[in-house]
Amino acid sequence: MNKKILTLFLALAASVSAFAQANISPAKAQSKKVILLGGVVHTGNGQVINNGYVVFEKGKITGVGDATTVRFAANDGEMINVNGKHIYPGFIAPVNTLGLVEYESIKATLDFQEIGNLNPHIRSIVAYNTDSKVPATLRTNGVLMAQIRPSGGAISGSSSIVQLDAWNWEDAAIKTDDGMHVSWPATPRFRGGFGGGRMGAFSPESLAERTQNAILELNSFFTEAKAYNEGAKPAETNTRFAAMAKLFKGEQKLYITANTQKDIVAAVNFAKKFNITPVIIGGSDAYLITDFLKQNNVPVIVKQPHALPNNIDDDVNMPYKNAAILYNAGVTVAVSIDDFWQQRNLPFMAGTVATWGLDKEKALQTITLNTAKILGVDKSVGSLEVGKDATLFVSTGDALDMKSNKIEKAFIQGRDINLDNLHKQLDKKFSDKYGIK
Structure with missing residues (x-):
């Protein structure tokens, strides 16, 4: 009997936990060109572009290079300024x-x-x-x-x-x-x-x-x-x-x-x-x-x-x-x-x-x-190169360093994905409770 009660308790706990995280729907398909401008581009193949850009459209990378050599029009797409930040392949x-x-x-x-x-x-x-x-x-x-x-x-x-x-x-x-x-x-x-x-x-x-x-x-x-x-x-x-x-x-x-x-x-x-x-x-x-x-x-x-x-x-x-x-x-x-x-x-x-x-x-x-x-x-993936999937992210610091890794934006096949998760929700919940900023 005790074993049955324990099994039921665990099942209920799992169900409650499943609803603890807000529903995060998958992102919609990319609808317009995105230009990440001014960041440090880590291409994944050993190359680093200190002041670079990455352009992607319809889920594919269409441009990667030195931002000082190009000029984009204001209406050319969604321009995202990432000066001082780092762009990595997923x-x-x-x-x-x-x-x-x-x-x-x-x-x-x-x-x-x-x-x-x-x-x-x-x-x-x-x-x-x-x-x-x-x-x-x-x-x-x-x-x-x-x-x-x-x-x-x-x-x-x-x-x-x-x-x-x-x-x-x-x-x-x-x-x-x-x-x-x-x-x-x-x-x-x-x-x-x-x-x-x-x-x-x-x-x-x-x-x-x-x-x-x-x-x-x-x-x-x-x-x-x-x-x-x-x-x-x-x-x-x-x-x-x-x-x-x-x-x-x-x-x-x-x-x-x-x-x-x-x-x-x-x-x-x-x-x-x-x-x-x-x-x-x-x-x-x-x-x-x-x-x-x-x-x-x-x-x-x-x-x-x-x-x-x-x-x-x-x-x-x-x-x-x-x-x-x-x-x-x-x-x-x-x-x-x-x-x-x-x-x-x-x-x-x-x-x-x-x-x-x-x-x-x-x-x-x-x-x-x-x-x-x-x-x-x-x-199709693994590096930031023209023709590959636009699966990449932007970090404010070194993504390989636990202290400075902070992902601000991430894209999978060009889709701007939601970066919320249960860990973040719990952190906010108890930070609010104890007044931690």
Whole structure:
């Protein structure tokens, strides 16, 4: 009985919380030309224009350049003076469950994982919730796009890339089913301890054997799926094998989560067997094998620079340095965060990368153009260039610095979006209560 009462209480709490935030409707399509004039333009490709302009119309950028070399007529469009402010391309948050999770303590709001170990047929995009309150908190810090992916099992399913101001998942989608996600089987690390040299109920040998069996199962599935998709059309459809077709045709990327040096090498060699160049997610030890990654043209999406070292004898600051070491070695690298609710801190992770070995504009690329290249959407987003989507924002300060990041305006595909969110509403509510200005 108590359990039923608790469940009902949590459900009611969720309902009340859902109405705590004012309804924020997605912005309407851009109706007139917009000119951002006089700001510091960070193009996202390494270039900075100190007194620049950005012009966009019908959702696309039509001009970027030095404001001292052009003159705009007063009736040429909506002129927005951004002198002394900064213009950035919208940040992209890769590899997360944003919109698939709302309340971690309430099972009914968790929609990021399916039962089973091999689920390539799962599509995260159809479960993406555009009414989630979380994306609004990301927009406030300049994160305007995200890669939504499922998790769990050896093969989790397909991710998709969305913009964060939409009525439904169809409106949100920038690219659907961009990649298949695999978690490389990794043997738990044995640190010694009680139980006669055992880890719990398992010996190191039995754990290693279990990992090897998982790798064999993964290899067998890929082999059968490849044969299924390259052979004659079968009488009965195998939905799991059929879901791998785009991957083998090169129309979909393969994202493999792996962290140790040994696992990264094994994962890359596994993908090469099937003529696939993978993207490594995590890559805690990637800095140890930069030559291998570069030779194989393997990009890395580094997870959470604000973390503890992966190995007990690592430099304590290695998580901060990893992205810079990879970037400076010629590896295409992007930065991500694990938890869906922490995605708003993505720009500050890039700021940490800038402090530990990367030029500020190169660090910016790890959450803009580099990310767009890895995800395969760099032709439309990731930098401020003519012809690309007008997905960008204006900040009064450095957007990678927690102290000075203050987003005044943001546009997604040219639409002037609402930057309100539940955090701001609560801040105002209690600031008014205690007279805080």
